[in-house]
Amino acid sequence: MANIQQEISGFLPEATFVEGAILEVAVPDAKWHELALYLRDKLHFDYLVSIVGMDWGETMGCIYYLTSTADNSQVSVKVETSDRENPLLHTVSDLWKSAYLYEREVYDFYGIRFINHPDMRRLFLRNDWVGYPLRKDYNADPALNPIRLEHEAVDDVTHAIVETEDGKLEERTNTIFSPEEFVVNIGPQHPATHGVLRLRTSLDGEIVKKVDVYCGYIHRGIEKLCESLTYPQTLHFADRLDYMSAQQNRHAVCLCIEDALQIEVPMRAQYIRTIMDELMRISSHLLFWSTFCMDLGGTTAFFYGFRDREKILDIFEETCGARMTFNYYTIGGLMADLHPDFQRKVKEFCAYLPAKLKEYHTLFTGNVIAQQRMKGVGLLSREDAISYGIAGPSGRASGWACDVRKNHPYALYDKVEFNEVVRTEGDVFARYMVRLDEILESIHIIEQLIDNIPEGDYAVKMKPIIKLPEGRYFRQVEASRGPLGIFIESHGDKNPYRLKINSACLPLVAGLDPMCRGGKIADLIAIGGSLDYVIPDMDR
Amino acid sequence: MEVKIKSMKYEDFKDNEYIEHLIAELKAAHTNVVVGCLDELINWGRSNSLWPLTFATSCCGIEFMSLGAARYDMARFGFEVARASPRQADFVMVAGTIVHRMAPVLKRLYDQLAEPKYVVAAGGCAVSGGPFRNSYHVLKGVEEILPVDVYIPGCPPRPEAMFYGLMQLQRKVKVEKFFGGVNRQEKREKVFGK
Numbered sequence: 200m201a202n203i204q205q206e207i208s209g210f211l212p213e214a215t216f217v218e219g220a221i222l223e224v225a226v227p228d229a230k231w232h233e234l235a236l237y238l239r240d241k242l243h244f245d246y247l248v249s250i251v252g253m254d255w256g257e258t259m260g261c262i263y264y265l266t267s268t269a270d271n272s273q274v275s276v277k278v279e280t281s282d283r284e285n286p287l288l289h290t291v292s293d294l295w296k297s298a299y300l301y302e303r304e305v306y307d308f309y310g311i312r313f314i315n316h317p318d319m320r321r322l323f324l325r326n327d328w329v330g331y332p333l334r335k336d337y338n339a340d341p342a343l344n345p346i347r348l349e350h351e352a353v354d355d356v357t358h359a360i361v362e363t364e365d366g367k368l369e370e371r372t373n374t375i376f377s378p379e380e381f382v383v384n385i386g387p388q389h390p391a392t393h394g395v396l397r398l399r400t401s402l403d404g405e406i407v408k409k410v411d412v413y414c415g416y417i418h419r420g421i422e423k424l425c426e427s428l429t430y431p432q433t434l435h436f437a438d439r440l441d442y443m444s445a446q447q448n449r450h451a452v453c454l455c456i457e458d459a460l461q462i463e464v465p466m467r468a469q470y471i472r473t474i475m476d477e478l479m480r481i482s483s484h485l486l487f488w489s490t491f492c493m494d495l496g497g498t499t500a501f502f503y504g505f506r507d508r509e510k511i512l513d514i515f516e517e518t519c520g521a522r523m524t525f526n527y528y529t530i531g532g533l534m535a536d537l538h539p540d541f542q543r544k545v546k547e548f549c550a551y552l553p554a555k556l557k558e559y560h561t562l563f564t565g566n567v568i569a570q571q572r573m574k575g576v577g578l579l580s581r582e583d584a585i586s587y588g589i590a591g592p593s594g595r596a597s598g599w600a601c602d603v604r605k606n607h608p609y610a611l612y613d614k615v616e617f618n619e620v621v622r623t624e625g626d627v628f629a630r631y632m633v634r635l636d637e638i639l640e641s642i643h644i645i646e647q648l649i650d651n652i653p654e655g656d657y658a659v660k661m662k663p664i665i666k667l668p669e670g671r672y673f674r675q676v677e678a679s680r681g682p683l684g685i686f687i688e689s690h691g692d693k694n695p696y697r698l699k700i701n702s703a704c705l706p707l708v709a710g711l712d713p714m715c716r717g718g719k720i721a722d723l724i725a726i727g728g729s730l731d732y733v734i735p736d737m738d739r
Numbered sequence: 740m741e742v743k744i745k746s747m748k749y750e751d752f753k754d755n756e757y758i759e760h761l762i763a764e765l766k767a768a769h770t771n772v773v774v775g776c777l778d779e780l781i782n783w784g785r786s787n788s789l790w791p792l793t794f795a796t797s798c799c800g801i802e803f804m805s806l807g808a809a810r811y812d813m814a815r816f817g818f819e820v821a822r823a824s825p826r827q828a829d830f831v832m833v834a835g836t837i838v839h840r841m842a843p844v845l846k847r848l849y850d851q852l853a854e855p856k857y858v859v860a861a862g863g864c865a866v867s868g869g870p871f872r873n874s875y876h877v878l879k880g881v882e883e884i885l886p887v888d889v890y891i892p893g894c895p896p897r898p899e900a901m902f903y904g905l906m907q908l909q910r911k912v913k914v915e916k917f918f919g920g921v922n923r924q925e926k927r928e929k930v931f932g933k
């Protein structure tokens with residue numbers, strides 16, 4: 200860490216530093232783009248994990264989390280502006296493509312506009328929304344934003360602020376779709392978009408020329424809600440984000456808070472958490488298989504996948520008392536102990552599933568039509584995956600070893616043995632196979648742990664009111680669809696000053712456009728299915 | 740008159756007063772004998788082939804998908820033809836959170852459903868806004884924009900609960916007057932306006 204600090208201060212003497220679990224660098228906005236370029240090219244911070252918009256009252260700004268794919272070291276950069284009326288920062292969307300949507304999100308929530316960003320539209324809220332909801336002085340009067348039943352105008356042009364050669368700022372408009380283009384709207388209510396995603400697609404015959412993604416059709420405002428809740432209360436939103444990674448999401452929030460409080464979680468709870476995480480991953484990948492095959496026309500697959508997923512839900516239900524939103528992890532451990540049948544049933548399941556996976560392969564993987572629709576379709580290179588921040592199974596299918604369980608182990612992942620499934624083709628088929636192979640790895644992890652769960656407490660006793668020490672905390676876990684990051688800024692109160700959820704799915708849809716370009720419209724369905732995004736996770 | 744549902748005994752339903760109230764209302768209106776028999780026949784057919792328009796926005800939608808899979812198998816009740824197009828559906832199953840941006844879309848889909856049409860609000864979010872009730876961007880229940888026929892509480896409701904709710908809808912359909920009653924758009928608007 201010290202040498203990153205030295206390198207940066209050697210390059211930019213006015214940078215100031217705050218040491219912590221992740222080094223934080225503060226730079227003035229005018230120098231930020233320069234430093235960003237240096238960080239990316241010289242220090243190999245080529246993966247932009249997150250941009251957290253912030254409102255500190257006096258100033259507003261962003262915190263950028265960067266990771267190096269060479270040695271997995273992390274650094275964060277803080278940039279602020281004191282102009283609340285017309286806040287401006289410089290964009291980095293030309294350096295990291297993932298910043299393209301992240302900066303639009305910050306604009307949507309805080310009204311900070313990014314100089315040189317080509318497309319400053321709102322991302323989640325309607326384009327006629329009044330105010331910026333995550334600002335601390337947001338006026339939540341429902342009269343300002345009533346439920347509008349008329350449709351919002353579609354925007355074919357967008358605004359941008361450009362810095363000219365001589366340093367002046369100019370407002371420009373950019374075209375998204377020109378009037379000659381044939382634009383087809385897909386969604387938000389369409390069975391093949393896996394939820395309420397809306398795509399505007401420009402077509403030339405059957406060839407896709409451009410995809411413009413609209414999010415926000417299930418934007419629930421969780422981050423703002425969290426700011427008025429106590430820490431234990433914020434937990435229950437985690438289950439409802441990406442409900443197919445409910446356990447892992449909650450794990451992330453718990454980890455982040457436990458880190459801040461420096462609580463040691465009992466061994467028994469760590470074992471159970473790891474097993475539950477993996478069971479959740481299996482159930483998610485089974486659902487992926489079912490729905491993906493259905494998208495490609497293999498309707499029976501749906502029944503097979505759901506049959507096996509129900510077995511996991513039964514196991515969950517006995518212990519957690521619910522089929523979907525479990526509310527099982529809590530700060531310092533777990534809500535309840537295991538059901539007496541848990542170990543037996545999990546072992547039975549681990550013995551049962553591999554044979555079924557073979558059946559899946561016979562049913563679908565080897566099918567000629569399926570192969571033709573999957574192989575060589577929707578290519579994503581490793582560089583693009585990193586630049587767009589497409590991690591998780593989809594990133595690993597492009598040859599990027601990005602598994603948080605390996606790179607920054609938590610719970611028991613450094614004690615168990617498992618392979619990180621990585622393929623290099625980067626097409627739909629690779630993404631499909633990575634997920635099916637990961638099921639086997641998950642079973643392998645569970646088998647190592649299930650017989651050795653130690654006796655003892657399943658939770659440390661916590662006070663009902665938890666106050667985190669002042670500071671910023673960021674933790675990631677590997678959810679079913681990729682790394683889920685939780686950022687908390689605490690000012691020492693019983694509720695978070697800011698809680699940001701860095702979803703694994705938002706980068707996935709950002710990558711839709713380059714992957715679909717030049718392909719057929721039917722490939723768009725296959726590509727979308729193979730990315731397996733969950734919309735409530737990215738919309739939050 | 741007793742409203743029969745094949746899969747469940749009359750006494751097992753928890754809100755029979757409500758159905759009896761509807762029947763009393765119907766009787767007071769003096770139905771014509773011929774039309775009354777026809778009504779029963781048509782309603783028998785209608786209630787056993789209710790086709791949902793899937794409007795699954797989030798978590799509850801996954802539970803609704805489990806309804807379609809083999810274990811819960813909604814084909815037993817005649818709901819299995821889940822349609823993605825409102826033109827072919829009888830009721831809209833709102834499963835999941837409805838937010839401001841989605842409201843006009845849902846309203847338009849509802850308007851496109853052919854009469855007679857129904858709305859089922861499944862899950863806390865569709866009933867009242869659920870865990871997100873205080874959010875700036877979430878509707879406090881779909882009833883803010885649509886007339887709801889059946890509420891199914893739960894977060895998410897268990898598949899069994901969803902069936903219970905859908906059977907309630909069947910009962911409701913069975914006691915309706917098809918001729919001159921439910922299939923008239925004006926009447927519905929009056930009800931909604933009240």
Ligand code: SF4
Nearest residue numbers: 798799862863864895
């Ligand atoms: S009621 Fe609960 S499970 Fe259903 S959509 Fe809302 S949060 Fe999700």
